Amino acid sequence: MSFRELNNIQLDALKEISNIGMGHAATALSQMIGQTVRLRVPHVTITEISQVPEHLGGAENLMVGITLQILGDARGSIMLLFPQESAHRLLCSLLGHQGKTLIMNEMAVSALKEVGNILASAYLSALGRLLNKTLIPSVPLLAYDMAGAVVDYVLIELSQSSDLALMVETNFVGEPGEDLAIKGHFFLMPDPTTLDIFLSEVGGVHV
Amino acid sequence: MSDRVSIAQARIDQAPVVLKASGLGSCIAVGIYDPESRLGGMGHMLLPFRPKQAPLGSAGKYVDARIFQMVDELVRAGASREKLVAKIAGGANMFETTYQTLINSIGARNARSARETLVGLGLPLLGEDVGGNRGRTVEFDLATGNMMVYCAHDSEQLSL
Structure with a gap:
């Protein structure tokens, strides 16, 4: 099935998943991290591959990207993206004071990969239960660089079978009025x- | 004034336009230029080779198909086929692993495809900045034929 053929009901189903x-x-x-994290309702967008970096706020924005393959009964990729300020705040919550700016040392890389691993595992196990499938995340990989450069890895994989990308985007937010402000994008890219x-x-079967 | 070249796109133009491809990871930017007419083009490609069964109209994703197409278009626009030269940048491996997978080596394969395609067409490759594990932003100045490469963690810029 091509992404272009998805109707609104199917998009809603994906959003709900x-x-x-x-x-x-x-x-x-x-x-x-010992603080409440909420999530904003995801956007499910189908977009031309060339437009994905624009959806992330521009190809040159510095971001931390953590990617995992989905293995098991289904295939695809997960990409977690944190803007550098959010990655910094996340590290401060996890490891204590980290200085004023983001420094990507071995400890920081390892901690952020672990965050990726936990988020992806929680997500995939919930998804797997819902779909009655076994979904296993691979070892996480991390890059800290321009958004475009970080995501093109996933886009390349997608582009082998399609000109379109399905992005399920989620933003993490704190309690209302609380200054957590860890923003993240979560992309599920099923093949x-x-x-x-x-x-x-x-049940959103082809009509 | 710079003209953006997004993923899987290409642009052909002439001096004094600057073509810009932002945030290249494993993708590769290929700039082709005729110094005399100062006509040039740059493509931003994802995959090394166009498979035989690929549908028509999808050339933009593939390094080889896009290079052929840009050369054709430049000649049609009035560039001299014999004077065309090329520069390439990109083809990194952003996510380093201890093991090698097909998708991990895509950057290197993109760079190799670009070199081979250019050699096949007889276009001299005047400069390249490929590989490594850093993202690049590339500007191709059609007034001079210079290709500038910028990296996120490095204030130095490279001129090809």
């Missing part, structure tokens, strides 16, 4: 056959 998955991921993150599996399981 993601909401549930992200709920679990947000809980995991809250426990990890086209996996998308079929997702949709047939949630």
Whole structure:
């Protein structure tokens, strides 16, 4: 199935799948940093591959990207992106005071990969239960660089079978009025056959 | 005035336009230039080779197909085929792993495809900045034929 053929009901189904998955991921993150993390309803967008960096606020924005492969009964990639200020705040919560700016030492890389691992695992296990599939995250990989450079890795993989990308985007936010302000983008990029599996399981079957 | 070249796109123009491709990771930017007519073009590609069964109209993603297309268009726009020269930048491996996978080596394969395609067409490759694990922003100045490469963690810029 091509992404272009998805209708509104199917997009809603994907959004709902993601909401549930992200709920679990947000809980995991809250426990990890000892502060409440909420999530904003995800946007599900189907976009030309060339437009993805624009959706991230510009190709040259500095971001920390953590990527994992989805293995098991379905295939695809997960990409977590944190703007550098958010990655810095996240590290301050996890490791204590970190200085004024983001310094990507071994400890920081390892801590952020672990965040990626926990979020992806929580997300995939919730998703897997819902779909009755076994979904396993691979070892996380990390890059700290321009947004465009960080995401083109995933886009390249997608572009082998499609000119379009399906982005399920979620933003992490704190309690209302609280100054947590850790923003993140979470992208689920199922390959086209996996998308079929997702949709047939949630009932948003082809019309 | 710089003209943005997004992923899977290419632009052909002439001096004094500056073509710009932002945030290249494993992607590669190929600039082709005729110093005499000062016509040039730059493409921003994702994948090394166009498979035979690829549908028509998807050339933009592939290094080889895009280079052929840019050369054709430049000649049609009035550039001299014999004077064309090329420069390339990008082809990094952003996510370093201890093991090698097909997708990890995509940057290197993009760079190799660009070199091979240019050699096949007889276009001299005057400069390259490829590989490594850093993202690049590339500006191709059609007034001079210079390719400037900027990196996020490095205030130095490179001129090819």
